[in-house]
Amino acid sequence: MSRKISMKQAINEALDLEMRRDPTVIVMGEDIVGGTGAQGEDDAWGGVLGVTKGLYAKHGDRLMDTPLSESAYIGAAVGAAACGLRPVAELMFLDFMGVCFDQIFNQAAKFRYMFGGKAETPVVIRGMVGAGFRAAAQHSQMLTPLFTHIPGLKVVCPSNAYDAKGLLIQSIRDNDPVIFCEHKNLYGLECEVPAESYAIPFGEANVLRDGDDVTIVSYGLTVHRAMEAAAALAKDGTEAEVIDLRTLSPIDWDTIVESVERTGRLVVVDEAHPRCNLATDIAAFVGQNAFGALKAGIQMVTAPHTPVPFAPSLEDLYVPSADSIASAVKRTLSPKGASPRIAA
Amino acid sequence: MLNERIKPIVMPKWGLSMSEGKVTGWLKRPGSTISIGDELLEVETDKITNVVEAGETGVLRRVLGEPGTVYPVKALIAVLAEPDVPDDDIDAFINSYAVPASEDDGEAEAGPQYHTAETPAGTIRYAKRGESGPTVLLVHGFGGDLDNWLFTIDALAEKATVYALDLPGHGQSNKQIADPSLSGLSKAVLGFLDTVGVERAHFVGHSMGGAVSMRTALDAPGRVASLSLIASAGLGEQIDHGYIQGFVGATSRRDLKPVLETLFADRGLVSRQMIDDLLKYKRLDGVDEALRALSASLFAEGRQASVLASGIADARTPTLVVWGEEDRVIPADHAQALANTAQVAVIPGAGHMVQMEAAGKVNALLKDHIAKAD
Numbered sequence: 001m002s003r004k005i006s007m008k009q010a011i012n013e014a015l016d017l018e019m020r021r022d023p024t025v026i027v028m029g030e031d032i033v034g035g036t037g038a039q040g041e042d043d044a045w046g047g048v049l050g051v052t053k054g055l056y057a058k059h060g061d062r063l064m065d066t067p068l069s070e071s072a073y074i075g076a077a078v079g080a081a082a083c084g085l086r087p088v089a090e091l092m093f094l095d096f097m098g099v100c101f102d103q104i105f106n107q108a109a110k111f112r113y114m115f116g117g118k119a120e121t122p123v124v125i126r127g128m129v130g131a132g133f134r135a136a137a138q139h140s141q142m143l144t145p146l147f148t149h150i151p152g153l154k155v156v157c158p159s160n161a162y163d164a165k166g167l168l169i170q171s172i173r174d175n176d177p178v179i180f181c182e183h184k185n186l187y188g189l190e191c192e193v194p195a196e197s198y199a200i201p202f203g204e205a206n207v208l209r210d211g212d213d214v215t216i217v218s219y220g221l222t223v224h225r226a227m228e229a230a231a232a233l234a235k236d237g238t239e240a241e242v243i244d245l246r247t248l249s250p251i252d253w254d255t256i257v258e259s260v261e262r263t264g265r266l267v268v269v270d271e272a273h274p275r276c277n278l279a280t281d282i283a284a285f286v287g288q289n290a291f292g293a294l295k296a297g298i299q300m301v302t303a304p305h306t307p308v309p310f311a312p313s314l315e316d317l318y319v320p321s322a323d324s325i326a327s328a329v330k331r332t333l334s335p336k337g338a339s340p341r342i343a344a
Numbered sequence: 345m346l347n348e349r350i351k352p353i354v355m356p357k358w359g360l361s362m363s364e365g366k367v368t369g370w371l372k373r374p375g376s377t378i379s380i381g382d383e384l385l386e387v388e389t390d391k392i393t394n395v396v397e398a399g400e401t402g403v404l405r406r407v408l409g410e411p412g413t414v415y416p417v418k419a420l421i422a423v424l425a426e427p428d429v430p431d432d433d434i435d436a437f438i439n440s441y442a443v444p445a446s447e448d449d450g451e452a453e454a455g456p457q458y459h460t461a462e463t464p465a466g467t468i469r470y471a472k473r474g475e476s477g478p479t480v481l482l483v484h485g486f487g488g489d490l491d492n493w494l495f496t497i498d499a500l501a502e503k504a505t506v507y508a509l510d511l512p513g514h515g516q517s518n519k520q521i522a523d524p525s526l527s528g529l530s531k532a533v534l535g536f537l538d539t540v541g542v543e544r545a546h547f548v549g550h551s552m553g554g555a556v557s558m559r560t561a562l563d564a565p566g567r568v569a570s571l572s573l574i575a576s577a578g579l580g581e582q583i584d585h586g587y588i589q590g591f592v593g594a595t596s597r598r599d600l601k602p603v604l605e606t607l608f609a610d611r612g613l614v615s616r617q618m619i620d621d622l623l624k625y626k627r628l629d630g631v632d633e634a635l636r637a638l639s640a641s642l643f644a645e646g647r648q649a650s651v652l653a654s655g656i657a658d659a660r661t662p663t664l665v666v667w668g669e670e671d672r673v674i675p676a677d678h679a680q681a682l683a684n685t686a687q688v689a690v691i692p693g694a695g696h697m698v699q700m701e702a703a704g705k706v707n708a709l710l711k712d713h714i715a716k717a718d
Contacts, residue, residue, distance in 0.1 A: 210616060254598070
């Protein structure tokens with residue numbers, strides 16, 4: 001049965017269903033119960049934004065409130081995964097990952113490789129990413145490129161409730177460490193989600209809109225901005241194909257390249273900073289592998305190379321907008337945007 | 345004031361969830377003389393694009409639906425009338441036409457669009473339309489669901505009480521299949537009929553659902569008033585194994601799209617929404633196992649395990665066989681297996697999903713057959 005629920009509810013439901021299915025699934029993090037051992041814990045917060053609310057009442061001590069020490073409990077989660085559990089550790093704001101880089105980058109991501117395939121680390125580290133929440137520079141970053149850079153990590157960033165549920169279930173069932181990035185400004189967004197369990201395979205992008213004139217690739221919140229831009233462009237007769245990556249590692253190169261081979265134009269939208277991000281990565285890959293198909297230079301739309309501003313007016317300008325995406329599309333269509341060497 | 349000789353053509357309602365549709369183009373010009381069954385225009389919904397056929401005769405006096413524009417269900421999109429009806433009367437009719445607003449209220453009173461029944465085979469989702477006349481049961485095929493009857497259920501419900509179910513392992517029914525054979529599915533169907541209190545029904549089966557219906561007619565003849573077999577399995581050994589394997593194996597849109605295109609004569613009918621809906625179904629826990637178990641039991645090594653044609657010919661159940669001439673999943677010549685005992689109709693320009701691709705023709709055949717057999 002399908003009904004409309006928010007992305008926050010979809011994540012809660014995925015955790016609940018997997019905890020019911022598999023007794024080795026545990027959930028840990030700061031305030032994910034809301035004060036274990038304190039009065040009223042059954043009705044506690046369930047994380048800073050209430051994503052895990054209600055799970056303690058259903059699964060009891062398989063949910064653990066941890067000390068405010070990311071390095072300690074992320075290390076514990078990685079160790080528990082190596083020893084046979086399937087922990088889902090909430091890192092609250094993924095901006096805090098800096099204090100547990102070693103546990104994630106040097107340990108979890110390396111075990112399978114360095115132990116000759118004899119160790120598996122089925123840990124999920126989930127938390128919030130992205131700007132627009134008035135949470136200032138230390139709680140608003142889109143650090144997805146950092147995670148994607150590391151071999152051995154899988155990186156997921158859903159754009160809607162349906163994908164969030166299916167991708168989180170897949171993340172929990174996966175035998176490798178997964179960084180699950182939840183855009184905080186999408187938590188309230190509702191869509192049709194089946195009540196049953198389902199898993200969306202990694203490395204399979206979602207084509208949200210068909211078009212023959214230009215390919216727009218994005219993930220997370222900016223997928224919605226890309227769809228807005230595509231709707232505006234359609235009024236002027238430009239049909240954009242919009243690709244939602246869903247997972248950044250592994251990434252669905254085939255869908256991107258096949259689309260660009262048909263449209264000849266590519267705009268990549270990434271909420272991360274402009275250097276060494278998904279946009280540059282995808283632009284480079286297409287430049288290397290589908291150069292002959294390009295009718296114009298590839299355009300990238302990203303956040304600027306600054307910390308996320310706290311001033312609301314500036315923060316609103318910081319995240320790529322539908323207008324900036326539409327302008328980038330128009331640059332690929334104008335004679336100036338065309339690469340002279342190919343235009344001939 | 346309403347002139348009985350003026351016949352409105354309105355945005356159709358295809359299936360339970362359709363609330364609006366887009367006019368994509370007219371196939372007849374204003375002034376054309378229209379006969380019943382003529383293709384008038386194409387309409388696109390979020391599920392599918394299809395042709396609207398005329399249900400009445402007359403001259404196409406006004407075309408109001410603009411190509412590229414979205415209209416709510418039952419909005420007036422054209423007017424038919426004989427040439428001697430004055431233009432003023434037609435304009436007055438158009439000006440006074442109001443889209444029936446009671447549709448939502450009516451549905452609220454009639455309860456939800458889908459129901460579930462707790463049966464011995466688990467939870468079964470079904471739809472029920474119509475309140476009078478003979479009882480009809482629609483049984484979909486392998487990997488399908490009750491929405492395969494999108495263009496069928498409301499048409500039949502004009503003169504019948506129509507049930508359409510999701511078989512176990514399919515749609516939104518229970519995904520476990522205790523016995524993945526024709527007998528097992530037939531028992532599940534009979535268990536469903538017991539639960540909803542139906543003793544006897546006219547069975548309409550598509551593809552694998554046709555074979556399930558035949559199995560039921562052989563095992564429980566008292567429960568099957570007639571058979572309508574559409575592109576049915578169970579009438580010969582041949583089946584496109586590539587389709588079955590491709591459907592079971594596909595996990596992405598790129599894999600599934602070419603597989604679904606084999607279902608239709610017109611590949612363009614495979615819409616983004618159709619692919620997305622099927623992928624969402626295939627991702628549900630238990631579906632992969634259910635489809636693999638069924639295909640191993642029914643279509644192992646690319647051959648149909650059960651051919652029931654001779655039994656059905658002997659059983660003398662009133663039978664209609666309908667096929668799309670361009671069926672690429674089960675060859676249309678299987679229709680001839682019952683040529684001596686059944687009414688056989690092979691429809692040109694349609695593929696395996698003939699009840700969708702030539703809905704008007706198939707619905708007319710079904711209504712006629714059920715009326716005669718009842």
